[in-house]
Amino acid sequence: MKNDFNLIAPVYDKLGRLIFGNSLIDSQRAMLHHLKADNHVLILGGGSGDILKELDKLEMRLSISYVELSSKMVELAKSKQPFKNLEVAFINQNAQSIDLPKADVVITNYFLDVFTLENLSMIMKKIDQALNDSGAWLCTDFRKTNSFFKKALIKLMYLFFKIFSQLEANRLQNFEGQFESLGFKKLDTKFYLGKMIESCAYQKPKLTK
Template sequence: MIVNEYNKLAPYYDFLARMVFGKRLLRAKLHFLHLLPEHAKICIIGGGTGHVLQQLLKNNPHTQIIYLEKSSKMIALARQKLNQNMLTQVRFVEGDVSNLAEEEKYDVIITNFFLDQFSERRLTILMKSLNSRLQAGGLWLFTDFVLTKRSKNYWWQFPLVKFMFAFFKLTVNIESNKLLEFNLFFQALGLEINNEQYFLKKLLVTRIYKRKSSK
């Protein structure tokens, strides 16, 4: 069984991200938050240290959020970013997707730099499970790295991505060792791109996928 040891990395995670990418990762994660519906029930999967959580609650003080994160230290850091009123809107869940109630449905699911940890087989199972919890007409906000071999920037993007996977394999024991074609997994679930924005010479992408409404 793969065990991701993000507790070890939690105190340094934000610093390392800023050192390598500046504020680009954060900008990508925040880019479409203003498009999320008011009064939505939102599930953030693998939310890390909570920057998105903080901004999301500032934008929409009426939303309800389930914050799923395997690392107790990441959850502690996320809590520290919130005031008492914000904390009443968030239910923190320590664990993985199996710790979410199967019958619970969400208007929005957010996965930022989370899906890249898994093998193709596990990702298929995971995304199917998450999609079953998304309301008809619901939104899935996805942000992650993408690689395009035809890109003129591939010569520097590929070794950077290779280094990142090696680093996270060594430090937190992630399962995957390469970027998958994430859009194919969303398409297989019948989710359609509603909005899309690239960053860092198209190495980063943030997308809003929409689940079809029931007829």
């Protein structure tokens, strides 16, 4: 199976902290102020569930659909329960092959980077359809930089995940261009590790009749 994170799931977070310190989790927290109480939030490829702990800390009622392909990641995310403020539906499925639940806010953190350009365009269109008009899409991911060292590190990461997770992607895509082509407006942005990581809040355009 492509994009199979089961083998890597038990060490994924530790490895991330070892290489990037707190930047991975700090970057995932950066745009959470765009959420409002009672929002329905769709999280795709949420991994081990650290994002759920961060959402619970916001002290607002949220209902969450947590779509995650790896059964091991889902087990880890479930082990973060109980939550004080969250009602979570865990959906252990491939986001590419199910009808995604409707949402006010979508969160994709380090998720879009697993896809080839063709599949990225398809999944982003699908997510767009699940998002309500004027909804927010919070997206945190790596981005291309001109630094030789950072380019090499990203190449190494893709090689690592190709070997241990059968990652389908070989390279980082231009996510911003994809958001633009879907008509999304960038509302907010914050960079980490120089400009190697970008956390963004995008707004879906309102449908005009």
